Amino acid sequence: MADQPITTFERAQETAQFLAQRLEDPLRHPKVAIVCGSGLGGLADAVHASPRVEIDYASIPHFGRTTVEGHAGKLLFGILGEKTPVVLMVGRMHFYEGHSIDQVTFPVRVFKLLGVDIIILTNAAGGLNPEYEVGDMMILNDHIFLAGLSGMHPLRGPNDERFGLRFPPLSDAYDLDLRRSAHVAWNRITTGARRLHEGVYAFAAGPSFETRAECRFLRNLGGDVVGMSTVPEIIVARHCGIRVLAFSLVTNKCVLTPVPRGDDRLLQTSTTDELDTIIQEGRANHEEVLEAGKQAAKDMQNLVIETIKDVFEQRK
């Protein structure tokens, strides 16, 4: 008899078993999963040297691979803070790389089966809120998922009750207790070099950065930042009952001003070089995203560690 196609749940079980076989306690039961965004993989350095197990995505059954510069592509099991067992995703799968939305969110389901209670996601994002500066950070407290509203949703299709409900609520997706802990942690460690905001993340599928009109559109809808990740993972995490905390690092300011017009009288005498300079002002690029990530990585790293301490170690 031909093999029955296996379900996502069964694939996640196979992957979880594969990982568990390579781990011993306390790493076999991570409490927190941490997804490191673009240029934010430095958190790996803060994980204790021992015990520590690293497994490349390429060797993990049913895992996709990441192809983006600045995203290494491995799971790192270790201890963070004093004693908290964690699993880090160093590099994530993005929808824009061509992965299906199932592949993008698959690791979250595996984390659930490994017993993870809390997921912390970090990402690089463009600032839509004019008050946000490059290098500022934002705790997500809500999201706008146009792709999901229009049908590209990670929970579309038959529901597997072993993960969660058919119609999961998302009005409480961003855990208030964890957000409160993150602010407490930030107040303890901030040097004043950057601000920590709370706000709304607008998802864009990418890979192009947004046009000016799209940026104004997302801002008018209520978005404070825009980015190409995180929301599908959050939805799948909430579906299976994992608590969520997510941070954006503002790596560039989105251009909200309308494009200069070709019939602007003031531009009639400008040279083509001058026109190039005018149209290119504020243009986003991946290098600046990585550079801002590098500079702020340490603060983001400390914020995650201190929040974990607040949640798991000091309050007990």
Ligand code: HPA
């Ligand atoms: N748009 C979308 N994703 C991003 C941006 C942006 O401006 N910056 C970093 N990630």
